[in-house]
Amino acid sequence: MSARNELRRRVAVLDPMLRSREHMRRAIRALGHAPLVFNDLEELLPLRGSLLRCSALCVGLPQNPIEQQAWIRAARSLVGPDVPLLFLARENPVKAAETLRCSAGDVVLAAPLSFADVYKGMKAFFAQHSLAADHAGLEWGGYRFVPSRESVVLDGTEIGMRPLDFELALEFFHNIEHVLSRDWLRTMAAGLAPETGGRWLDASVGRLRSQLGLIAFHGCEWKLSTIRYAGFKLSRSPGKKAPRLVTLSARDLKLEASPVLGF
Known part of the structure; x- marks a missing residue:
């Protein structure tokens, strides 16, 4: 794969929470893209503009509403207008839609409980923005994990x-x-x-x-x-x-x- 195509398949993650950060990193890798992971906004700011070349930016928002708006504004300033944004919110879907005030085209993944929730949301986000994805990243030996059904295929049998x-x-x-x-x-x-x-x-x-x-x-x-x-x-x-x-x-x-x- 060329360097240019590798950049197109690189997805940046910014999230202060360990669990959801790990879930996004693993989901991105499982879908065939390379995760570029940051814990804090201060880590990401020096890469503003052309240095942060990625196909998408996924932001796990802090719980404080004031900080949320600061992170949303910063995320928009870090990437070009054509780079899609996914925001992972901690609130329920109704509250998230009321408080985040996201722009048209943004995707909000509200209060995911598990890796399966994050994976399904990430997969839909990639499809919405025509980002190529493969689904072979959740196989180990004879085990194939199916997040959409929270099951594992083994010996040709699907185990719920x-x-x-x-x-x-x-x-x-x-x-x-x-x-x-x-x-x-x-x-x-x-x-x-x-x-x-x-x-x-x-x-x-x-x-x-x-x-x-x-x-x-x-x-x-x-x-x-x-x-x-x-x-x-x-x-x-x-x-x-x-x-x-x-x-x-x-x-x-x-x-x-x-x-x-x-x-």
């Missing part, structure tokens, strides 16, 4: 998942061979997890192991392990059996989740 489980599954597959702490997983699942009770994370991990075959038995290629006192890790062992649908007993799941055994 709970929104929380789909969100956590994507988090593990985006971080293969990395230990993810419980605090990190709770942060990335905010808004989807139950507000009460402390066992929902272990229950969700147990469902993922069962539904997606992420069990350390029978020489399987993929394994979702409990790391004692640290969190969880999804690992892959090439050369072992490809992922397949498995049926597990309650005893298997209990053993797999045991921090004492350290599977």
Whole structure:
């Protein structure tokens, strides 16, 4: 691909919130574009004009209404008039439409709860502005994630998942061979997890192991392990059996989740 075409497929992201910033970065990459990510407006201002050459700008707005208008004005001044803008708002759709006062052609993605929401909004935004997109960026081995239906295709079978489980599954597959702490997983699942009770994370991990075959038995290629006192890790062992649908007993799941055994 030429340098010029690479710039056309570069999408800038400005968002002060970790979770939505990560969601936009991953959605852009999954749609075949290169994300250029900034945490703060001050990071982006030096790139005003020709230095910030991108095909679109996606802005996660701060919660303060006064700051929101400042960020919207700054976003318009940073890119040319032909560069489409997407604003991610924290409010519900009705309130966002009343308070943001966006221009014609702007797209507002209001109060997305999950990666699937961000991905679907980003996909529609790209289509509206004729930005080319491919959809092969959410495949790992034999697993193909389908955000529009919050499902995973494995062995030719589409597995419908709970929104929380789909969100956590994507988090593990985006971080293969990395230990993810419980605090990190709770942060990335905010808004989807139950507000009460402390066992929902272990229950969700147990469902993922069962539904997606992420069990350390029978020489399987993929394994979702409990790391004692640290969190969880999804690992892959090439050369072992490809992922397949498995049926597990309650005893298997209990053993797999045991921090004492350290599977």
